[in-house]
Amino acid sequence: MKKDKILFKKYKISIVLDIIILTLILLCVFLFMIIFGQNALYYYPIPFAAIVFIYYFLGDKIFKNRSLGKKIMKIHVEDMKGNSPNIKQIMYRRLLEFINYDLGLFKKSYNIDKITGTKIVID
Numbered sequence: 001m002k003k004d005k006i007l008f009k010k011y012k013i014s015i016v017l018d019i020i021i022l023t024l025i026l027l028c029v030f031l032f033m034i035i036f037g038q039n040a041l042y043y044y045p046i047p048f049a050a051i052v053f054i055y056y057f058l059g060d061k062i063f064k065n066r067s068l069g070k071k072i073m074k075i076h077v078e079d080m081k082g083n084s085p086n087i088k089q090i091m092y093r094r095l096l097e098f099i100n101y102d103l104g105l106f107k108k109s110y111n112i113d114k115i116t117g118t119k120i121v122i123d
Helices: 002-036 045-062 068-073 087-102 109-116
Strands: 075-079 118-122
Touching: 002 045, 002 068, 002 075, 002 118, 045 087, 068 075, 075 087, 087 109, 087 118, 109 118
Parallel strands: none
Antiparallel strands: 075 118
């Protein structure tokens, strides 16, 4: 039971780290657009949406089942058989993380595990 609490704590911290990293990336892009483009702010939704989608929803797949937050916390995502999850499972998991955690509804990761067929494990 103690191992589950440690894993859950690492998981929650990894989500917060991912949000911080994503915010810093978006801030850098925003500043770059202000400094180097006169009309850049007119187009900001396009690069911002692309960055959010790529980092937040595809980050686990791009970084080999570890978003940067998960990599820092030394955890990763796998399917219930211990294999690499497919892109649909990862995107669905990240969507549920966003809904549950970012909107303040996050209670237990095992609900997300059961729904998506994936789980978080310590490296």
